[in-house]
Amino acid sequence: MLVELYLLVATLEDVGFQNVVVTALVAKLEGPTRAPCMHLPGDEAIGNIYMETEKDDQLRKLVVDAYAKKAKLSDLDKLGVELPRSFLEELTRRSVQAKTGSTISKLDARNYRIPVDSEEGSSGKKRKLN
Numbered sequence: 001m002l003v004e005l006y007l008l009v010a011t012l013e014d015v016g017f018q019n020v021v022v023t024a025l026v027a028k029l030e031g032p033t034r035a036p037c038m039h040l041p042g043d044e045a046i047g048n049i050y051m052e053t054e055k056d057d058q059l060r061k062l063v064v065d066a067y068a069k070k071a072k073l074s075d076l077d078k079l080g081v082e083l084p085r086s087f088l089e090e091l092t093r094r095s096v097q098a099k100t101g102s103t104i105s106k107l108d109a110r111n112y113r114i115p116v117d118s119e120e121g122s123s124g125k126k127r128k129l130n
Contacts, residue, residue: 002021006059007049010052011052015116019114022062023109023113025062025109026062026107026108029066030106040067040071040075042078042079043082046063047082050087058113060087061111062112064087064091065111068095069107
């Protein structure tokens with residue numbers, strides 16, 4: 001549900017609310033009640049994320065990091081075979097990085113929030129990048 005909410009507010013270009021959703025997603029992923037695969041986005045959500053976001057979207061990074069840090073083999077077995085190639089490539093790259101010492105110690109929402117212009121606060125306007 002949170003993934004769908006993020007994608008909706010992304011189409012509305014409400015960066016402030018996207019960041020609120022990211023914070024909620026991270027809290028859910030890092031929460032004490034996480035059972036195996038309980039809070040990791042499934043194959044449908046991953047497909048939607050990769051279909052509806054750009055390559056550099058922070059939600060993609062969060063999902064890849066969450067799988068690299070939290071997933072067990074049984075979590076991966078539950079995913080369908082129709083996962084986006086980009087997801088699999090990014091997950092593979094992240095897993096190799098973890099083997100070389102660049103590990104994810106803890107998911108932190110600050111690493112996935114979209115920068116907001118200070119003049120606009122959390123009004124939702126995307127920052128223009130040069």
